[in-house]
Amino acid sequence: MDFDLPPRDPSPELAGLLPAGLALPLVAAAATAWAEAPFLKALIRGRRATMALLAAEGPDATFAAAMALAADPDLPVAERLRRARGDVALVVALADLAGLWPLERVTAALSDFADRSIDVAIAAALAERGAANAGLAALALGKLGSHELNYSSDVDLILVHDPDIIPRRSHEEPNEAAVRIAKRAVALLADLTPDGYVQRVDLRLRPASEITPISLAVGAAEHYYQSEALTWERVAFIRARACAGDLALGQGLLTRIRPFVWRRSLDWTAVRDIQAVSLRIRDHFEAGQALGPGYDLKRGRGGIREIEFFAQIHQLIWGGRAPELRAPATLDGLAALAAAGRVAPAEAARLADSYRLLRTVEHRLQMRRDEQTHAVPRLAADRAAVARLAGWRDWATAERRLVAATTPVALAYDRLISAAAPESHVVPAEPGAWLKANHPGLARIVPPLLLRWRAGTMRALRSEPARGAFEAVLPALLGGVAAAADPAVAAARLDGFLAALPQGAQFFALLQANPALVGLLGHLLGVAPVLADALARDPALFDVMLAPDAFDPLPDAAALTAELSAYVGPAAMLEDVLDRVRRWTGERRFQLGAQLIEGRTDPLVAGRSLSDLADAALAVVIPAVTDDFARRHGRVPGAEPLVLALGRYGGRALTHASDLDIVYLFSGSHAALSDAATPLPASQYFNRLAARLTAALSVPTAAGALYEVDTRLRPWGAKGLLALSIASFGRYQASEAESWEHMALTRARLIGGSPETRAAAEDAIAAALDRPRDAEALRKAVLEMRADIAAAKPPKGPFDVKLAPGGLVDLEFVVHFVQLRDRAALGPDLGTAIAALTAAGALPPGLGVAHDVLGRFLMLLRLVAPGMETPASFSPAVEAVLARGLGAASFPQAIESLTAARAIVRLAFTDVLQAKKDPR
Numbered sequence: 001m002d003f004d005l006p007p008r009d010p011s012p013e014l015a016g017l018l019p020a021g022l023a024l025p026l027v028a029a030a031a032t033a034w035a036e037a038p039f040l041k042a043l044i045r046g047r048r049a050t051m052a053l054l055a056a057e058g059p060d061a062t063f064a065a066a067m068a069l070a071a072d073p074d075l076p077v078a079e080r081l082r083r084a085r086g087d088v089a090l091v092v093a094l095a096d097l098a099g100l101w102p103l104e105r106v107t108a109a110l111s112d113f114a115d116r117s118i119d120v121a122i123a124a125a126l127a128e129r130g131a132a133n134a135g136l137a138a139l140a141l142g143k144l145g146s147h148e149l150n151y152s153s154d155v156d157l158i159l160v161h162d163p164d165i166i167p168r169r170s171h172e173e174p175n176e177a178a179v180r181i182a183k184r185a186v187a188l189l190a191d192l193t194p195d196g197y198v199q200r201v202d203l204r205l206r207p208a209s210e211i212t213p214i215s216l217a218v219g220a221a222e223h224y225y226q227s228e229a230l231t232w233e234r235v236a237f238i239r240a241r242a243c244a245g246d247l248a249l250g251q252g253l254l255t256r257i258r259p260f261v262w263r264r265s266l267d268w269t270a271v272r273d274i275q276a277v278s279l280r281i282r283d284h285f286e287a288g289q290a291l292g293p294g295y296d297l298k299r300g301r302g303g304i305r306e307i308e309f310f311a312q313i314h315q316l317i318w319g320g321r322a323p324e325l326r327a328p329a330t331l332d333g334l335a336a337l338a339a340a341g342r343v344a345p346a347e348a349a350r351l352a353d354s355y356r357l358l359r360t361v362e363h364r365l366q367m368r369r370d371e372q373t374h375a376v377p378r379l380a381a382d383r384a385a386v387a388r389l390a391g392w393r394d395w396a397t398a399e400r401r402l403v404a405a406t407t408p409v410a411l412a413y414d415r416l417i418s419a420a421a422p423e424s425h426v427v428p429a430e431p432g433a434w435l436k437a438n439h440p441g442l443a444r445i446v447p448p449l450l451l452r453w454r455a456g457t458m459r460a461l462r463s464e465p466a467r468g469a470f471e472a473v474l475p476a477l478l479g480g481v482a483a484a485a486d487p488a489v490a491a492a493r494l495d496g497f498l499a500a501l502p503q504g505a506q507f508f509a510l511l512q513a514n515p516a517l518v519g520l521l522g523h524l525l526g527v528a529p530v531l532a533d534a535l536a537r538d539p540a541l542f543d544v545m546l547a548p549d550a551f552d553p554l555p556d557a558a559a560l561t562a563e564l565s566a567y568v569g570p571a572a573m574l575e576d577v578l579d580r581v582r583r584w585t586g587e588r589r590f591q592l593g594a595q596l597i598e599g600r601t602d603p604l605v606a607g608r609s610l611s612d613l614a615d616a617a618l619a620v621v622i623p624a625v626t627d628d629f630a631r632r633h634g635r636v637p638g639a640e641p642l643v644l645a646l647g648r649y650g651g652r653a654l655t656h657a658s659d660l661d662i663v664y665l666f667s668g669s670h671a672a673l674s675d676a677a678t679p680l681p682a683s684q685y686f687n688r689l690a691a692r693l694t695a696a697l698s699v700p701t702a703a704g705a706l707y708e709v710d711t712r713l714r715p716w717g718a719k720g721l722l723a724l725s726i727a728s729f730g731r732y733q734a735s736e737a738e739s740w741e742h743m744a745l746t747r748a749r750l751i752g753g754s755p756e757t758r759a760a761a762e763d764a765i766a767a768a769l770d771r772p773r774d775a776e777a778l779r780k781a782v783l784e785m786r787a788d789i790a791a792a793k794p795p796k797g798p799f800d801v802k803l804a805p806g807g808l809v810d811l812e813f814v815v816h817f818v819q820l821r822d823r824a825a826l827g828p829d830l831g832t833a834i835a836a837l838t839a840a841g842a843l844p845p846g847l848g849v850a851h852d853v854l855g856r857f858l859m860l861l862r863l864v865a866p867g868m869e870t871p872a873s874f875s876p877a878v879e880a881v882l883a884r885g886l887g888a889a890s891f892p893q894a895i896e897s898l899t900a901a902r903a904i905v906r907l908a909f910t911d912v913l914q915a916k917k918d919p920r
Contacts, residue, residue, distance in 0.1 A: 008032050017044060022055040029097035036385040039370040043090040050087045059095035063088065063109055070116050077124040078188055081117050082195035088113045092151070093367050096360075097389065103356045104331065106363070107148035114144055114155050117189060117198050119244035125184040126167065135165030136181060136215065137250030140243035141205050141236050146328035148359075152366035152373075154200035156236075159215040162249055175217060182215040200372065205236055218253050225257040237261045238312055238319075239328040262320045291376075291402055293383065297362045298374035302406025304362065306413040307355045311337065313416060317546075318342050330355055341548050347412060354405040361402065364389040426475040438475075439482035445491045446478065453498060460504030469508035473518055477511070480522020486875040490526035497525060500536030507539040514546060523597060527864050527877045530656055531593045534586065544587040551600040554588065557612035561619045568620055577624040578696055582706050585617050593656055593863055599884045603859035604653075604831075604852060611652040614660060615751055617697075617706060618643060622752050625696045629689050634676030636685055639668030641693070642726070642753035642761055646713050650747035650828045653855060655862035659708035660697070661744075663715075664690035664723035667757040683721065690723040713744050726757070730764030737768065739781035743816040745769060747828040766826075775821050779913055782817045786810070786913075799861065799898075801854045806902030808854050810909045811847065817913060818842050831855075844908050850901035853886060857898055860885040 007028035010018060014034045018027060030051075033040035044051065054062045066087035072080050092109050095101040101109070118140075123133040142156035143149050161178035168177035189199040203214050207224045216224075225233070238261060242250025291300070298304045311333040318340070319325045325340060327333045331352050338348035364386050365373050377383045380395070387398040428434050431450055435443040453461060453470070461467050481490040501507060511518050521542070524531045535541055544550060554560065568580045592609055595601040601609075626641060647661035648654050666686040673679040680688070690711075698709045714720050715732040724732070733745065748765050750758050786809070795804035802808045812830065818837055819826055825836035834851055837843040864878045874882070879891035888894035 008035065010034065014044070017048065017051070019048075019052045019055040022051070023058070023098075025098035025100060026054065026059075026094055029094045032097055032389060033093060033367070036389045037093075037368045040090065040093050040367055043086055043093075047086060047090055050090055054091060054094065059091050059100055062091045063095075066091065067113060067116055070113070070120055077120065078191070078193060079195060081120060081188065081198040082193065085113070085117065085198045086196065089151075089370070096151075096363060097367075103359055104148075106151075107143070107359070110149040110151065110153075111144055111147040114149055114199055115140070115243045118155065118157070118185075121185040121188040121198070122181075122245040124188060125181045128184065129167040129169075129181065131167035134246045135167070135249070136161045136178060136185075137218075137242055137246040137253075138244040139240055139250050139254070141240050143239075144243065145239035145241050146330065147241075148329050148331075150359075150366060150372075151363040152370050154202040154372060156202050156205050157243075158206045158221075158240075159203065159245075160218045160221050160250065160253060161215050162246070163217050163219075165246075165249075175213060175215075178215040178217075179213045186214070205233075207233070218249060222253055222256055225260050229260060234261055235312055235316070238315060238326070241328065262323075262326060291399065291406060293376055293378040295376040295402075296374050297358050297365070297376070300406070302354075302408075302410030302413070304355065304358050304374075306409050307334075307351050307358075310351060310409075310413055310416060314342050321543075347408075350408045351412065354409050357401065357405045361386070361390055361398070427471065427478070435478075439478055439487075441487045442478060442482050442491065445488050446481075449491060449495050452495070458498055458501070458504075460498055460501035460507070463505055466504035466508060469505055469512050473508055473511040473515075476515055476518040477522060480519045481525070483519070483522065486526060486877050489875055489877070490522060493525040493529065493532050494522075497532055497536045500533075501539060503539075507542070510539075510542060510546075517542065517545060520545060520594065520598070524594065527875070527881050528593060528597050530863050530866055531590060531597070534590055534593075538586065541587055541590040544591045545594055550591060551595055551598065553601065553605060554592065554609040554612065557615040557619075560588075560612050560616040564616045564620050568624075574624055574628040574696075575701065577620065578706075579701050581617050581620055582701060585613055585706060588613050589656065596860060596863055596885070597881060599881070603856040603885050607648075607653040607655065607855065607859050610654040610656070610658070611649055614645075614649060614654060614707065618751050621696050621706075622693060625693050626689065629692055632676070633680055633685060633688070634674040636666075636668060636672050636674045636680075636682045639666055639672060639682055639686070640753060640757055641666050641686060641689060641723070642757050643693075643751040644761070645749040645751055645828075646744050646747055647710075650749040651830050652749070652828070653830070655859050657862040657866055659710045661710050661713055662751075663711065663713060663729075664693070665726050665729055665761055666723055667726055667753070667760060670725040670728060682725070683723075686723040686725075687721055694722075713741070715741075726760050726764055729761075730767060733764065733768035739778055739820070740785045742768060742820055743782070743785075743813070746816050746819050746826055746833075747830070749828045769820065769826050770823050772823075773820055778817060778821055782813055783913055786813050796867075799857075801857050801861070801898065801902070804902070806904075806906035806909070808851075808858060811851055811854065811905045814847070814905070814908050814912050815843070844904075844911060846904040847908055850904040853897050853901040854905070856885050857882065857894075 007024075008031040010027060010031040011034060014031060018030060022030070030044060034044060050062060050066075053065060066084045069075075069087065070081055070084035075083075088109070092101070092106055096106045118138050119133070122136055122138060126133055126136065137160050139145075139158040139160065140155065141158065143153060144155045144157075149155070159178075159182045161174070161182075163174035163178070166174050166178045166181065168174055172180075186201050186203070190197055190201045203209065206212055206214070206216060207221070207229070225237075237254075237257070240254055240261075242248075242254060291302075296303060308330050311330050314337050315325050315327075315333055318337075322340060325333070325336050325342070327336045334343065334348040334352050334355075337343040338345040362374055365371070365375075365377075367389065368382075368385060377386060383395040383398070387393070387395045390398060392398045392401070427450070431447055432443065435446055439446075452458075454467075456462055456467070461470055477494070481487055481494055498504075511521065521535075524535065555563070564581065564584050567584050568577055589610065592601070592606045592613075596603060596606050622641060622643065642665040644650075644663040644665055645661070646663065648658050649660050649662070664686065666682065668682060670681070670683040672682040674682070674685050694709045694711065697707050698705065711722060712718060714722065715724060715729065715737070733742070737745075745765060745768055750761055753761070789803070789809060793803055795807070798804065800807065815830060815833055815837065818824075819833060822837075822840075822842055824840065824842065825833040827833055831848065831851055834843060834848045838845060838848060860882050864881050865874060874891075879894075883889070883891045883894040886894040886897055888897055
């Protein structure tokens with residue numbers, strides 16, 4: 001704070017009490033305290049030893065001495081705690097008034113002493129029963145929980161106990177004993193004696209405090225917070241910590257209920273609840289809203305509570321996904337939100353400055369008479385005294401500073417809670433005229449649907465909060481539907497989406513808080529059934545689009561693996577790992593789909609990112625399943641599993657509809673034995689493990705399915721073993737594999753395994769591919785294989801860019817033939833191989849461009865029109881997405897590019913593979 005009042009000289013009486021050597025800032029602080037704060041004046045008079053220590057060693061050492069006094073076993077508990085509290089009150093006030101301690105140090109010292117005193121009281125209450133300090137824990141909430149206690153504050157506690165540990169007498173039930181011990185501990189803290197009190201204890205934040213005992217069994221508390229707790233309790237636990245007593249017991253409970261507080265899915269209904277609470281606080285404390293006499297520094301407009309709620313609302317929104325945002329202290333929370341880009345740094349800095357000033361003035365109010373007050377005094381003399389304690393000449397100066405501090409807070413918080421104000425339905429009950437005036441294209445489509453939506457028969461629209469939030473976003477939602485190229489299709493999908501939603505209040509509140517998402521939803525419903533269906537199954541997928549980097553390119557596979565590993569964390573159960581992998585992967589796949597629909601990423605880049613996502617998923621799932629399998633079957637010494645990615649997965653070109661073509665391998669000898677009590681031969685061990693891995697990847701869990709897995713490209717196909725040793729795989733490829741299998745092997749890519757294992761597998765693949773071949777025999781084998789595919793899987797229509805003549809299959813056959821024939825460009829990336837072979841003159845020019853056009857079209861087609869390869873299936877909206885994805889100005893222009901690409905491929909297929917015109 002800025003001080004404009006010169007230091008005050010001590011009065012003659014005070015000068016006689018001050019010890020020699022007291023630092024000048026502390027002398028000035030004592031003079032101000034003596035003149036303006038009766039409570040501090042009494043402390044100075046009665047604590048000459050404390051003042052002497054302060055003069056000799058300074059405030060930090062004096063505070064440490066008070067902390068030691070609180071724990072001194074040679075003095076009665078009640079006496080030493082109250083003496084220590086007086087010393088703490090004096091040294092903290094003088095260090096604060098002298099400007100020697102910043103706000104953070106002041107609140108931390110007050111909180112540290114509260115922790116110490118509560119712990120001493122609990123330990124003493126247990127010791128009276130001959131027990132150690134175990135079985136009873138104090139959870140700190142509010143400002144004590146965030147380690148930023150007020151100068152004269154109560155301490156918000158929840159007491160919990162372990163019935164199996166709490167000491168009890170022969171006639172007592174465990175819960176009865178816990179209540180008696182808790183009451184004794186509270187009395188040691190709160191009873192008013194000639195020496196004063198230690199802490200004002202508030203236990204009303206416990207569940208149903210009007211009927212529940214003051215200490216709760218830890219199991220009952222966990223059940224309540226997991227299943228019944230309300231939004232305000234969730235907010236309170238943002239700042240919860242175990243502060244005293246059995247810390248392990250308390251922290252264990254907090255760890256188990258962490259998902260109750262920090263939800264990965266954005267809970268916008270909770271945010272609405274907080275906003276509504278804010279409005280009720282403003283209404284209830286209406287007299288203390290305007291700055292002036294009676295203004296409430298804590299609850300008033302622009303006050304301390306609004307800064308706290310501002311930080312907590314943002315933390316609730318984002319903290320479930322970003323643990324670094326879960327800082328309990330308000331200043332730390334604002335800094336973390338600014339660093340993460342969730343709050344503008346300048347705004348966070350303004351709020352932090354206002355918080356420091358308001359908290360400091362609050363402390364000055366409380367120092368005067370040790371009162372738990374937050375209100376500006378109504379008497380002019382008291383206001384003037386507070387101003388002088390704060391270092392200002394008069395109250396007029398103080399009021400100017402307070403106006404400057406509260407105004408930006410009020411404006412920032414007004415913006416945040418504006419959506420909580422009551423709103424009228426913009427779309428009238430009889431919408432015909434409104435639709436004709438605003439969206440004439442929907443005038444005949446929407447009215448019958450609107451009747452259905454408002455009937456309350458859909459699950460998502462049964463509750464009043466859900467209907468209210470839905471009506472609030474309905475105008476913008478209809479605007480998004482109307483803007484679609486085919487509004488009728490978009491409206492029908494919206495209807496199907498609403499029907500499939502399991503619940504709606506949270507989802508519609510999310511849209512209400514983020515209007516930009518309404519347009520995105522309308523677009524997805526209009527053109528992307530794959531994403532619309534996924535969203536109907538799991539509305540929380542939309543959360544990922546709130547991130548500021550939602551439309552940025554995804555990082556590489558290594559970074560994605562690190563991100564997924566951090567999200568999964570040290571989960572104890574395999575089911576938890578699989579659920580988290582599915583949730584994370586589903587969100588990222590949805591994000592890529594939205595980027596494609598909005599034209600914010602190249603479809604080829606999206607294909608690589610989809611493949612990188614699969615790599616990350618396997619990198620986490622393989623060791624998790626392997627570890628789980630090893631708990632029962634041990635491990636095979638010197639052996640480990642390895643996955644061989646083939647097809648579009650191997651080539652890093654997955655679409656949203658792709659399955660994973662993989663082959664399971666393992667290192668070491670197939671005859672080795674596992675080290676379990678009942679050992680398994682390595683071949684049997686890794687085949688069972690492979691089956692487990694396939695199930696882990698493909699079987700749906702509560703979070704849905706992950707990937708379909710196709711293992712038919714393994715040696716001997718469906719008749720062969722699911723997993724082979726690398727040595728067996730190498731022998732098969734060298735002596736028994738057919739040409740088509742070597743063609744598939746050109747796109748092989750290794751996933752997992754140690755460097756030594758990967759090197760062994762790479763050697764086996766290289767030996768199979770890099771060998772001389774009879775070009776004519778290879779050509780005939782390739783043509784026979786292409787004919788077999790054409791017979792078994794004829795093209796579905798002219799837009800089947802995979803199977804139709806001149807499509808991707810033809811292109812792949814040409815490239816793989818040349819790769820094997822020339823033993824060149826044998827990497828799995830098809831585009832890279834085409835570029836290298838074209839530069840070497842082995843392929844005709846133009847195939848690289850054709851590959852990119854076909855690949856982009858297939859990627860988008862699988863997303864916007866799965867299974868529909870005929871022109872009649874394409875709505876104008878889908879045509880627009882396809883054209884943009886191909887970089888064309890219109891859909892006809894995109895078709896020209898597609899036709900040219902297929903002609904180039906077909907010509908290359910004829911020149912490279914066919915000696916005469918293709919008989920097909």
